[in-house]
Amino acid sequence: MSYLYKKYFQLDSKFLKKIEKAEEKIQPSINLIKEIVLDNQAKVLRAFKENRVSEFHFAGSTGYGYHDIGRQVLENIYAEAFNGEEALVRTHFVSGTHTLFVCLDALLSPAETLLSAAGAPYDTLQKVIGINTLPQKGTLAAKGVSYRQVDLTPEGRLDFQELERVLKKIKSVTVVLLQRSRGYAWRPSVSLAEIEKLSNLIKKINPNIIYFVDNCYGEFVNPVEPLEIGADLIAGSLIKNPGGGLAPAGGYAVGRKDLIELIADRLTAPGLGKEVGATLAHNRSLFQGLFLAPHAVGEALKTAIFAAALLEEYGFEVSPTFGEERGDIVQAVRFTQPDYLLSFCQGIQKHSPVDSYVQPQPANMAGYGDKVIMAAGTFIQGASLEMTADAPYRSPYTAYLQGGLTFEHGKIALIGAIKEVLETINRNKE
Numbered sequence: 001m002s003y004l005y006k007k008y009f010q011l012d013s014k015f016l017k018k019i020e021k022a023e024e025k026i027q028p029s030i031n032l033i034k035e036i037v038l039d040n041q042a043k044v045l046r047a048f049k050e051n052r053v054s055e056f057h058f059a060g061s062t063g064y065g066y067h068d069i070g071r072q073v074l075e076n077i078y079a080e081a082f083n084g085e086e087a088l089v090r091t092h093f094v095s096g097t098h099t100l101f102v103c104l105d106a107l108l109s110p111a112e113t114l115l116s117a118a119g120a121p122y123d124t125l126q127k128v129i130g131i132n133t134l135p136q137k138g139t140l141a142a143k144g145v146s147y148r149q150v151d152l153t154p155e156g157r158l159d160f161q162e163l164e165r166v167l168k169k170i171k172s173v174t175v176v177l178l179q180r181s182r183g184y185a186w187r188p189s190v191s192l193a194e195i196e197k198l199s200n201l202i203k204k205i206n207p208n209i210i211y212f213v214d215n216c217y218g219e220f221v222n223p224v225e226p227l228e229i230g231a232d233l234i235a236g237s238l239i240k241n242p243g244g245g246l247a248p249a250g251g252y253a254v255g256r257k258d259l260i261e262l263i264a265d266r267l268t269a270p271g272l273g274k275e276v277g278a279t280l281a282h283n284r285s286l287f288q289g290l291f292l293a294p295h296a297v298g299e300a301l302k303t304a305i306f307a308a309a310l311l312e313e314y315g316f317e318v319s320p321t322f323g324e325e326r327g328d329i330v331q332a333v334r335f336t337q338p339d340y341l342l343s344f345c346q347g348i349q350k351h352s353p354v355d356s357y358v359q360p361q362p363a364n365m366a367g368y369g370d371k372v373i374m375a376a377g378t379f380i381q382g383a384s385l386e387m388t389a390d391a392p393y394r395s396p397y398t399a400y401l402q403g404g405l406t407f408e409h410g411k412i413a414l415i416g417a418i419k420e421v422l423e424t425i426n427r428n429k430e
């Protein structure tokens with residue numbers, strides 16, 4: 001290890017030993033990630049070549065955005081890379097939550113039932129659906145959409161027996177939502193095998209049911225995407241994996257043509273659909289971001305695996321462990337004590353390229369039930385393919401770490417954050 005690096009952190013030999021040990025342990029996982037990145041890069045490159053991308057596609061449009069050839073080609077590339085018939089890729093989606101809401105609202109009519117297959121969905125979606133809240137205008141519940149969920153097994157896996165029972169019993173289910181990523185929950189991400197098995201189950205019981213995968217944080221983590229193994233529709237955020245760290249905002253949906261058309265009509269207006277939506281000056285960063293995404297996701301995965309190994313060396317409980325199969329870029333760490341969690345998140349922020357001097361504190365945030373602490377020293381506000389750590393401020397004080405556009409930065413920030421936690425532990429001892 002270089003002298004400067006040691007000096008920057010003033011790491012003692014004990015700390016250095018642990019870093020070396022963590023690096024050794026993760027080598028097989030790092031090699032596997034290299035293979036996945038290569039596969040996904042090839043997939044994305046092929047889509048670029050087949051769509052004959054050229055400089056003029058980056059120009060963008062204004063006003064209504066009719067005949068925006070760049071936008072159309074970008075959407076064709078997304079469709080191809082994720083194996084869907086059609087795609088909607090827009091900066092007009094303000095976030096992942098908005099994208100998922102527009103999809104659900106477009107697909108669900110009054111008296112129909114939405115079934116969540118992996119327990120309670122992501123915090124912000126609970127408000128969208130209208131779970132656990134007073135009746136509120138604009139939610140799916142207010143429109144007359146019913147909601148059911150099938151909880152995960154105690155091991156955090158899909159409960160296929162219960163899913164089969166519910167799907168057979170409740171005939172009004174028209175959409176099954178599967179959240180692939182763990183979100184803010186201590187559970188494994190849904191594996192490719194489970195995604196495929198659920199598809200087979202749904203198609204067996206009622207092939208008209210729409211199988212919709214919330215693909216946030218899952219893109220390019222595996223060599224296979226949900227649409228290749230039976231999903232009808234996927235959606236996610238452009239300031240996570242597929243934006244490659246460059247997309248300034250937005251969301252995407254890819255899948256069956258008829259579904260994308262409904263969703264486009266809901267995003268813009270019935271009859272307008274995909275034909276409108278000015279891209280202004282954003283086309284280039286969406287193209288280039290997608291091109292870089294497989295590599296950037298690989299860097300984030302390496303960072304997560306290194307974090308799992310090193311935090312485990314220090315006796316913290318992590319999920320997943322460094323060698324476990326992954327379906328998202330999220331790394332959870334249980335700190336059990338609020339001040340350790342705080343130190344960790346503040347440490348990640350302290351070693352970020354933007355707002356490094358800011359000390360994040362737990363605060364209320366729109367869409368979330370508990371106070372949330374967020375470390376996001378990012379170029380794009382809140383973009384979590386960049387190195388970020390966040391946590392709902394509740395027991396057992398679990399941090400959710402994700403991103404890292406470069407493994408080198410991920411490593412530095414992580415070492416810095418662990419150092420902050422160790423200092424807090426030592427201070428408590430005095």
Ligand SMILES: *Cc1c(COP(=O)(O)O)cnc(C)c1O
Pocket residue numbers: 095096097098100122124179180181182183214216217237
């Ligand atoms: C991030 C995320 C969302 C919501 O995305 P935002 O862009 O934060 O609104 C939904 N589902 C999952 C699994 C996520 O990780």
